[in-house]
Every structure is written in structure tokens, then in C-alpha cells.
Amino acid sequence: MTLIRQLFILVFLLIGISHEMLAQEGFPYPGVDDTRSDFVFITNATIHVSADKVLNNASMIIRNGKIEAVGAGLNKPDAASTYDAKEMHIYPSFIDLYSNYGLKEVKRSSSGGSWYSNEPEVGNKGALGWNTAIKPEVQAFRDFEINKKAAGALRAHGIGTVLSHYDDGIARGTGALISLSEGSEQQALINEHSGSFFSFNKGSSSMSYPRSLMGCIALLRQTYLDAQWYAAEGNKNETNISLQAWNDNMSLPQFFVVTNKLSALRANNIAKEFNQQYIIVGGGDEYKRLDALKATGSSFVIPVNYPDAMDVEDPYDASIVDYSDMLHWELAPSNPARLHQAGLNFAVTAKDLGKGSNLIKQLEKAVRYGLPSDQALRSVTEVPAKMIGAYDQVGSLETGKWANFLMVDGMLFEGGTLLSNWVQGQEFAVKPVEEKPTMGTYTLDMGSESYDFTIAKSRAGLEYKIVVDDSTSLKVKTNTSLNRITMSYQQDGQTIRMSGFWTEDKMFGKGQQADGSWFDWTANLDEASEAKAKPKRPAKSMASKAEQDIVYPFVAFGNNTLPQAKTYLIKNATVWTNESAGILEGTDVLVEEGKIKKIGKDLKSKSATVIDGTGKHLTAGIIDEHTHIAATRGINEGTQASSAEVSVGHVVDSEDIDIYRQLAGGVTTAQILHGSSNPIGGQSALIKLKWGYTPDEMLYPGADPFIKFALGENVKQSRNRQGTRYPRTRMGVEQVYENYFTKAQEYGKLKASGQPYRVDLELEALLEIINSERFITCHSYQQGEINMLMKLAERYGFRVNTFTHILEGYKVADKMAEHGVGGSSFSDWWAYKYEVVDAIPYNGKLMHDQGVVVAFNSDDAEMARRLNQEAGKAVMYGGMPEEEALKFVTLNPAKLLHIDDKVGSVKEGKHADLVLWSAHPLSVYAMADITMIEGAVFFDRAADKEAQDRLASERARLIQLMLNEKSNGGKMRKPMGRQKHHYHCDHDEDEGRD
């Protein structure tokens, strides 16, 4: 007790007389110099030099903000003041690598500039790069000013040092290492450049480009290339401050800020391409894709902003809440433990902690959820220090390092309370607990009268009472400050006041009666009631949460175990081969190692799992040539007439529930196309619907690359009166192509010449088209424009691969056949815009009859669940032979995508991408019972029923947990549902921000 009191008095003294510890060398001073050196001898402490080294009953000498010595048995230097830290634990202060401490506020822009403008977008003035979201030239340290309020808030988290940067833009420039001392900027600024920062968020940039995630990625990739070019050649002809800074920043640690695990993988793909190693500042959900993230070899900086439970008391409100959100609430605190167990190198940041949250408390929770407490300490000290190469300055309590340390009244992360945070030798109280008079029973003498007097603990603090007799006691209003005490009470309608001083065992002073007369009073402690130090109940360990199985992907209907290829024997089915064998009744198909091994009658296999196909139909998996599911943050870049540089392949969303729903409709392969906002759209992604796997694992390996083009009303922006982007007519559309292909030809010549050249991702893609190395799927409606593009392609020596939509294809089917272009159409859509006024459901039939390879596609998350039925409409309208109709959604799209050597028919040696239908596959009554990709069952209607039951019980379990959390007084938020964006071709919103 006494010791603690002394300690606190010392604390007060230190705060009370705060002064400039160190004057700045060479700076003028007023009158007489008052420079004092902080020279403190801290002793009797348990010093945690680092997570690996603890010194018991040790001392530390700090001088001029640094640690001069640390160890057991140190002698107190004469001139040092002593600080007795008995019963105290001392830890290195934390280092937070994600902060904007001490910087100016960034004005956020909510909208992405003007709608597609015809003006070339150049956002920057001066000798900078063109895009205002790329600002590597920003140097945070130049604007740094001490902000005492913000520093105090950060110190309460235990943080002593931050890496501060402007968290704004895609390339954000450099961050500075800054300590949270309050002496001078000169001292606080430890290092001007300790890291370079990137993100997928254009932030305050008001430019329209990029307005999609794929645009953000393309912009980053192009800037890497531009910077390489600038360093090699470009600088001879110009000075570009941005590119220069980009190159200069390369030597720093590269931090990439993302919001979730899939974007972490996306960032890593950029890193791989440009031979970088990013430190990923993550979203706190890394545990959902731990293996994939581990494989990247990246280090992480993770937040510990676990979500609050939702108020699910009302069952109807609860029904909007997704299982994935509830499960994340349950498991998010186990994220650090899971990362640790997987052996990932990670630091922890206070980023995104809500008001009232505290980093130490959050880490305590992580420890409770299975993170070893030494690792918790490491993650905020040694690990971040090493990430930025500053371990020689901060991150442990070793001689020569900054004296940044925490004074804790117990073990950190195991219940100890942070009392003070010392930064550069300056002490800052975190929890200034004011000492109060001792609780217990006193004898109060006031002149002639004597009473029992009690001080006891109450809900509001301490309660002071004068006990008159057994039944009567008087409440005393009290105020204490330092060692002063003021009291007053009412008796018989009159107020008696007293003022005096308190010590450990007595109080004394003078009082004034109601009539104004003065008296002396004393209160002597008879019996102290020892403050019942509430034995801290050791918090319940939640470490088992770090062991709990999760589902892949982390949403409803995710897999507990990933589907794997097995040996299957499908018996006695009606097999639609899509080959010359036609439709085979009562036939068996053997699937082995992901391939169709054998087709025949009475096949046998000892190892195979037998699937009874009696009464059922087996077809090749459905291939959707045109979809927009499973894409992240925007399907249209669209800001420029050409965005050939962007790729949907970079933004595949493997967690989209539509993947699962479409598996249930027999879809096994889909091409995710860029939208149709501009004549030259973006590059496509061809995926297999491998539900549960990562985006990269879903991509069809080795497929020919495709790109989306578009014609007509969308690219003319016909429905937008404000639009001023070229083109506004079909005439202009042709000229856009003329222009870009001319440029691409010139680019190709330069490239072939052996001269140095600036690699241009956009022109590379266009050149690939001319060289027939990349293939066009072109959104199209009217015959005129269809014909135009074919003629234009012929002039440039290539062939248009596919017209999609192509609703007037029937009018030029002969020309299409001659050109050799395929048509991927809707079965029966029309009347939704002027250019489809002549669309007819016989289109597929008419094109087919002319020898065009015809497919039916969805372009719609719902329709893709029943593309087999859309094929049925080809029978209904115009009487297509049924076998040919089925090919519209299987073999023909495979041909259009150049993958018919592997998929699209039931043929020995091809991928076992198969669907077992309950009935005739073109019938409205058919449903997919089993959908298989490469010999692995990804959908099984019986398993789906089980999954539903499991989901129902999981939801019920999680709702009960949330209700418990509420009744235990946990912090709650309102119930929230999710509705993903269902993209169509013309979907166009600014999604250039997270």
C-alpha cells in the first residue's frame, strides 16, 4: 500500500512539473537555460527485456530518452532520481505499423469525379504522374506535428512508437517512424522513411479512373512498369517526381493494405509479378484462408478489431443475418492464435479499433483464444520493429534503445493493468488512479461529540458515513484531492462542513457549524477494512476456438472438407455424349483421376464409388460463356474508351454463393466477362466452379486469354444524358477500334524493332488480339455493328472469336459463318432496349443452321441456374434437334472458349466434368442431382440437404451464443444482412474504393 502510494506521488510529481526534457541543440532559449536531463534509476522491477528475456528484481537506468543500462544488481548513479518499481512489470512499449498519427486530415471524396468525361483525365498539376491515386512522392514525415491528444490515446493502448503514413490512395508514399513523446518533433521523429504503402483503395482521388478493383490492380501494375521504364530510359527525356519517388521507395519495406484475405492473395500476385515481398496489412480474417496465405510467404500486420455480436433477440431480425457473419464473430478473436499456430510472421496493429476498445484488452482476448502471451508481446514489439529494420532502436529494453516501456501492475495480457507508458524517457500516466483515505472504521471527534465514522466501498466509489446510533447514520458528502479532504453532512436540516487532510491512518482539520462557529475535528482509524482485492477470476480459456473447424469458403454451404477427385462408376444412365456416339441408353461411365476413363456397358471397377444412374441422364457439365458472378468490386472499369489493361482474372471472388447455386444447376465452367461500358472492355476470367478453392485454384489453367469488347447502346452511353465520353455513336465506336488497333500495330513494330520501349499493358493486350494470341468476346446486338467489327478485324488480320448477346445475329448469320465467328446468345430475351427490338428466340436456330457455332449464356446469376432449360427453348423455338440444343450450353461454348479438347462432351480422356440429371436434361422438370468437376463431386443434392440441416443447427447455436453475449452485457450492434452485388453487363458504379 505504502509503496504504491509513494509511486503515485512520484507519478504526480513527474506529470506536475513536466518540462522540456531536452532542449533542441542549437535552438535559442529564453533567458536562463533550463535544460534538464531525464536521468532515472528504476529499480526492483520485473523487466521483460523482450518476450524471451525476463529479469527479475532488476533495474534500468534511463538517460536522455534512452536506456543506458538494464540488468540485475545495477548501482544507482548519483545524479539519477530513483523510481522504486517493486511489484511492477516493465515491458517494451508497443510499435504500431499502421497509423496516421501527427498528420493532416485527408479530405475524402465520396464520388468518383465526373461521369465518364471526354477530357483526358490528368488529375495532378506539376511534374507528377497522371493519376491522383498514385502518390509515391508523398512523404508523411514532412507534415508531422505532435498531437498530444492523439498521442495520449495511442499510449493508452500501450503504443510508444508508430509508423505513420497518409492512409489515402493506391500508392501512398512513405511512412515515418515516430515516437509518441511530447517533447519536440525533432526528438519524436525517429526515422523519416520506414515503409512504403499501397492499397486497393483510391481514397480521396476524385478522378474516375480507376472505378473498379481490377482497375486499381491494373494501375498498380502499369505503374511498376512505368517506373522500370523511367529508371532505364524515361528519365533521359523527362523528370517525373512520382516515378522517381516510386523507385526511391523500393528499398523500403513495402506495406500493402487490404481489407480481407482474398485481397491479400491479390496483392501477393502483384508482388510475385514484380518480384516484391509485401508486408500485408490485413483485414483480421486471415484465418479463413490460412494455407493459401501462408504459401505466399508474406508477413502480416493484423488488426484485432473483432466484431461485436449482433442483437438477434428478434427472430425475424435475426433471419437477415448471415451465418458467415455470426461465425466470424465467434472466431475472429482466434485469428492471431491461428496465424501463430500456422507459423506465420505477424505484427498486431490497433488499426480500426472502435471507440472504447483497447489494444491490450484485445490482445488479452487473443491470448484467451489461444495466442501464447509471449507471442502476443512479440507481435507488438519485436516483430514490428524487425519488419521495418528498427529493432536496434525500439522493440526491446536493451541498452542503447529508446526508453519506451510500459509499467504494468502485473503480467501483461494476463490481467495486469497498464499504469504508465514511458516514451523516450518521458513518463505518461495511463491510469492516474487517485489515492483515497483508507477504508475502515474511525472514531470521529468533533469538539465535544464523538461518533463512529465509516468509509466503505460502494458502487459509486467510497461511501462516508457518520453512525449516530444503531438505526441512524448520516451520509457524508466528500471531496478529496491530493491529501486534502472536504466533507459535509446534514443534521436536523442544518449543514455542517469540515475541511482538512488525510494520511494513511487518520484525518484531521477544522469545521464550521451551521451557525458559523468553527471547531476542530479528528478521525482516527480504529480498524482498516482491507480492500477486498477481488481475486481476479481467471477468464475462461477459449483456446478451443482456435481449433474449431471452419468451412471453405467461409459462407453458408461451404465445405467442411474440400471436394477431391475420386474413382466413380456411374451405372446405367442415359448418356448424352455430344460426340458421334450420340445418346447412349443404359450406359456406364467410369471416372478416374479426374478424367473420363471409360464409357460402355457393364463396366466394372473395384475401387470405384458406384452412382446409380438408372432413369437419369448424364451430360457434360454446363459451360456459361458469359457470366458476371464471382467478381469483386466492379465489373466495368469503363472510365476510358479502352480498358484492355484490366483483368477480371485478378478479382475472382471464390466466396460467391452463386457459385454453389449454379453448381446445383449443373454449371461447371464459366467465363467471367468484363461489362459492356466501353468499346474495349477488360480481360476475362475462365473459371471452373470449384466451390471451396481459392480464386487462383478456380482459374482454368492454360486457357487461351480472352477480352471483352462491346458495341451499341451501352458503349454509346445512350441512357446517360450527361455522358461526354467518346464515342456517342456507332460511327465513333468504329473509330475507337481503328485508333487503338493502329496504335497497337505501331506498338508491335516498335517492340519488334529491338528498340527500348515502354511496356504498355493496354497495347500489349491489343497486340495480342492482332497476333491471334488473345480472343474477343464482343457484346453486340444490331447487324450493322456486328458486320462492322468483322470487317474491321479482317482489315487488321484477325478473326472475331465470339459475338455475345448477338441478338440480331440471325440477320447476318451467313456473314458470321463466313468470318468464322461464334454466337453466344440469350435464348429468348428481348424488348429491354431499343437495339433488341428485333431480337427473336429463333436466333440460335437460324445461326446454327448457317453453320455458326452457337451457345446460350446467362449474363445473369439466376438464369445460370437453369441454362439446360434455356437450351430447351432452342427446341421449343424452331425445333432444334435435342442433341444439338444441349450442345448450346456444353460443347459449343467449350469450342468458343477453345477448351473443347478438355471439356464439353462425355468422351474418354476428357475432364470428368459431369452432371447427372433427374430427368431429360432439356426439360423444365430436370434438376441436377450430382455435379462433378474433374472427378470431384462439388454438388450432390443429398449432401445439400445435409448441409441445410447443418446450417440450421449452426445458426441456432450461434444465435444462442450471441444472446448469451447480450445477457452478459457484451457490446452489441444492430442486426445486419448482406446482399451482394449481382452484376450485369451495364452495371456501373464507382467501386474504386473499399
Next chain:
Amino acid sequence: MKNLIIILSIMLGVQWSFGQSDILSPAPAQDMPVVIVGATAHLGNGATIENAAIGFRNGKITFVEKADDTVWTDDHRVIRAEGKHVYPGFISVNTTLGLREIDAVTATRDEREIGMLNPNVRAIIAYNTDSDVIPTLRSNGVLLAQVCPVGGRLSGKSSVVQLDAWNWEDAAYNADEGQHLNWPSAFSYNWRRGTFGKNKRYSEQVTDLDAFFKDAKAYNMLAADAHEVSNLKLEAMRAVFDGDANLYIHVNSAREIQESILFAEKYGITPVIVGGVEAYKIADFLVEHQVPVILNRVTSLPYGTDTDIDMPFKKASVLEDAGVLYCFSVGDFWRERNLAFQAGMSVGFGLDYDAAVAGLTLKTAQILGIDEQVGSIEVGKDATLFISEGDALDYLGNQVTRIFIQGRDVSTENKHKALYRKFNDKYNKD
């Protein structure tokens, strides 16, 4: 002989009408009795007659029996239909057919008036009988439609039309038969975040609606001509309070469906629920309150990631089993030609076939209050029916070869068939 000439001329007329110009004429009134012999007759009332004989005269059905048991008079024109299927005309409900022609061309759209309270607007007068879309529905078996205004809180009055008419007056089958209320949404969506939470203004919106109904109810205690200051919007609600018009409440989530029904009942109204995505969750409540449901599209996505992925396909059969009166809808205009397949898909997921047909015909008519006149192939009702080569609920069977609306021999032609022929001819000549 005379008959033959008439038949030939009708057939040729049909051919030419689209072959040379894109103009079709509505069929004249039935001038002679017709009997369709040998088809499988799906009556719409849950029954099926194999090898049926269906007779109609002056636009009304005169007999429906087994062909073997039937004798008809010589004046009947006989249509042989062995192996074919006959259905009552399918009825599109909650459609904007005739109010929209080309979605992206604003000038061709007439379904949504400005403002939140438009109970007085009438869809029927904007219904364009010359829309190119209408014949494309007919040729898939849709012969009647409930044409509805949309938008706002009260969208206005719908009418049932028959799909072969010169103008809206002769199209009108049951004019101004209902009022459309869009129930406030309990949740509001945040596009940027892709999340939704409680609609904070929900109570206020319901209260506002209640105020309007209170005022309307009070206003209509007096006769229309008894008001010194009349109010068209309040007056427009009279038929609803008097039970002469349906109140169609467009609402989808379970709690709000119940809330809206209780709201209507407070005013003595038994409403019809339109949409009813989550009606399957409260089927018992619907039965207890005898509230019918016009189901939203079967071919739609489930509500929410956690919902059974097949729920949209199964919901009709859940309502059927619970005994709720419901029918199918598409809720669009050109897409209405896929109405039959909404029912077909439900059959794939467990619904009884005859019940599915009823959900396109008789039950729809019951909900609309026109089942005395139409909706099933029963004696005394309108001869509004069609012949299909096969199962009209399946793509593999839906080939409509003859259409009769009120006994009139209606063309199966449409713009799409004409364009098909035009280009088929082009290529085959080349």
C-alpha cells in the same frame, strides 16, 4: 366446303398477315360452334380428361366430356387434336404488359406515375393493344393478363384484359378490379457496403399509410356526389372499402406480410398478397386469414445467402400442401411468355401437375374474382383456351397451334415468327 374455304382463308390470312406486313387483326366473334376432339384436356380445376371433346358456341363452352361419350351437332367445326393438349388460357398477373414496350426507351413506358400516392390512376387506359409483345405471350398460351401500374406507395388500379383486342375498351375483361399497395420495406439497403439493416423509417411509413386509409375510409362513408370538396385519391379507394375491388399488397418478408394483412383487416379488407417471397414461412397464418398469394417468380434467386438454394422452386408446393390459395406470376412484360414454366419448374420440385395448371388458370381467376367466367374448361365459361402439341408446362412440349379467346379463333402469329420466316426464307433462297 364453305367451312373449308373459311378455314383455308383464315390460315392463309394468318400466313400473309405477317409475311407481308407486321400487322395482325383481332379475330372476329365466333360465328359457328367448334368442337376439339381427342386431346388431353387439362381443365384447370384439377381434373384432366383424356381423349376429350370440348365444344363451344357463341364464345361459351357447351360441353366437356370424354370424346367417346359425346355426340355433337353437325354444325360444329371439328378440330382433331389427338395426342395434343388443351388448356384454359393462362392468366398473367401483376404484369406491365402493354404499359411498356422497350425498357430503355422512356417514351415507351407508362407503368409508373410520379409520386407516392396514385390510387386514382388507371392502368387500363394506358394499355396498348398494339404492343408487339402481346402476340408473343399468346403464342405461349397466355390469353389473359392483369395489367398493373407500379411504383410509389399506392400505384393505382389494375385491370384484367384479354389479349386479342382493337383497343383498351374491348380488351377490358374486368376493369379497375384492384388497387396496388407497396408495403413499406422493413429493411434498407446500403449499396456501397452491400449490407442491409432495419429501415429506420418503417414505423413512420406505416403510420403515414394508416393515416391515408383512415381518411379514405371516412371520406367514403359519404357518397361521391355528397362531398363539397371532392378528392380523387380518397375517392379512388371506395371500391376497395366496398369490396368491389381487390387490395393487392406487394410485400415479401414474413413479418411484413402478416403485418400488412392485419393492417388491411383493420379496415375490413381481405387483401391479396403479391410477391410473398417468404409466404412459405407463414402458410398457416395465410390459411387462417384466408389470404391468397400471387407468388413472385419461381425462377428467382433465394432471399439471402443462407436460404435453401431451391426455396424459390419449392415454395409453390409448400403453399399447396398448406392449403393456401395461390397462383404463379412473372411480374414483367415480355418475360410473361415464360409464365407456364414457372409452374413447370415447381412440378420438378414436387408440385402436383394438375395443381400447377390450376395455379396458372383457375386459381388465378379465383384470386382475380373472374372464376365465374373464365379460368377453367367448364360448361358455361368463356371458351378461352388453347391447343398445344405437347405438355405446355415444358419447353419440350409447349407448341401452341390453336388459340381461342371467348370462342374467337385467334392468331398464333407474332413478330418473332415473322422475322424467323423472313430470314429462314432469305437463307433458303440463297
